[in-house]
Amino acid sequence: MSLRLPLTSCRLFAYASTVGRAKKLKRHFTSSSFSSVRNATASVSTDFPIIPGLEDQMVGYIFGRRKATDVAHSVWKHVLREGDAAVDATCGNGHDTSALVKLVAGESARGRVYGMDIQEGALQSTSCFLRQSLSPQEMELVKLFPMCHSKLAEIVPEDALVRLVAFNLGYLPGGDKAITTRSETTLLALEAAGSIIEPGGLISTVVYVGHPNGREEFETVQAFASGLSTEDWVCCKLQMLNRPLAPVLIFTFKR
Numbered sequence: 631m632s633l634r635l636p637l638t639s640c641r642l643f644a645y646a647s648t649v650g651r652a653k654k655l656k657r658h659f660t661s662s663s664f665s666s667v668r669n670a671t672a673s674v675s676t677d678f679p680i681i682p683g684l685e686d687q688m689v690g691y692i693f694g695r696r697k698a699t700d701v702a703h704s705v706w707k708h709v710l711r712e713g714d715a716a717v718d719a720t721c722g723n724g725h726d727t728s729a730l731v732k733l734v735a736g737e738s739a740r741g742r743v744y745g746m747d748i749q750e751g752a753l754q755s756t757s758c759f760l761r762q763s764l765s766p767q768e769m770e771l772v773k774l775f776p777m778c779h780s781k782l783a784e785i786v787p788e789d790a791l792v793r794l795v796a797f798n799l800g801y802l803p804g805g806d807k808a809i810t811t812r813s814e815t816t817l818l819a820l821e822a823a824g825s826i827i828e829p830g831g832l833i834s835t836v837v838y839v840g841h842p843n844g845r846e847e848f849e850t851v852q853a854f855a856s857g858l859s860t861e862d863w864v865c866c867k868l869q870m871l872n873r874p875l876a877p878v879l880i881f882t883f884k885r
């Protein structure tokens with residue numbers, strides 16, 4: 631069923647975690663930088679380092695000079711390592727897919743990115759952007775699937791160690807605004823992401839509240855993150871309080 635767009639298989643990486651849980655969480659974010667969705671502070675250190683680059687992106691976002699996706703990409707940099715597997719659950723025009731490939735490929739061009747979108751046009755646009763932005767070796771690391779992200783667990787091989795699943799919700803920029811992500815399938819996809827993500831990994835979500843289903847979808851994502859156990863997850867959001875239509879970032883880190 632899955633149309634595999636341009637790409638072929640390659641080595642899967644072996645992720646040997648030598649870093650303890652606390653260390654993994656420490657590199658993720660500063661505790662003062664995000665508002666906690668739920669009380670997740672019990673076992674979380676308060677001395678997280680300020681991450682160079684991320685702080686600039688966040689301040690830029692807060693003052694309207696950076697996009698929410700710039701902040702997300704910056705957080706990804708501190709989660710993904712060369713050789714990791716990642717999923718782009720909403721490929722759209724391919725900008726997030728390309729960023730993910732760059733992060734997992736590194737110099738050795740290993741790693742793997744699985745991308746999906748329900749619109750063929752979006753996947754064509756993604757393919758086109760990937761051809762412009764990636765090397766032929768990096769292109770080999772991507773597989774694209776024209777399917778709903780609620781089925782994402784079906785396309786990722788069982789032995790793939792997935793460290794990041796990215797959602798950039800809403801409609802395709804430049805496309806049909808009536809075709810958007812929807813709460814019901816987004817929730818199924820988040821649950822599927824939670825079931826495949828490795829310890830130390832991240833589900834990264836950018837939610838757009840300005841379109842008709844956006845507010846409801848935001849509530850759904852927020853409720854999902856709020857309901858995750860503090861034992862296994864650290865969940866937070868970045869939301870502009872007096873710009874109610876600004877996109878909201880919700881990060882769920884697996885301990």
Ligand SMILES: C[S@@+](CC[C@H](N)C(=O)[O-])C[C@H]1O[C@@H](n2cnc3c(N)ncnc32)[C@H](O)[C@@H]1O
Binds near residue numbers: 748801812815
């Ligand atoms: C905001 S765009 C994504 C932007 C993209 N990540 C980029 O970097 O250009 C949202 C995308 O989600 C796709 N989409 C909507 N419902 C979906 C679903 N159930 N499963 C997968 N993709 C979906 C839309 O077709 C649209 O292309």
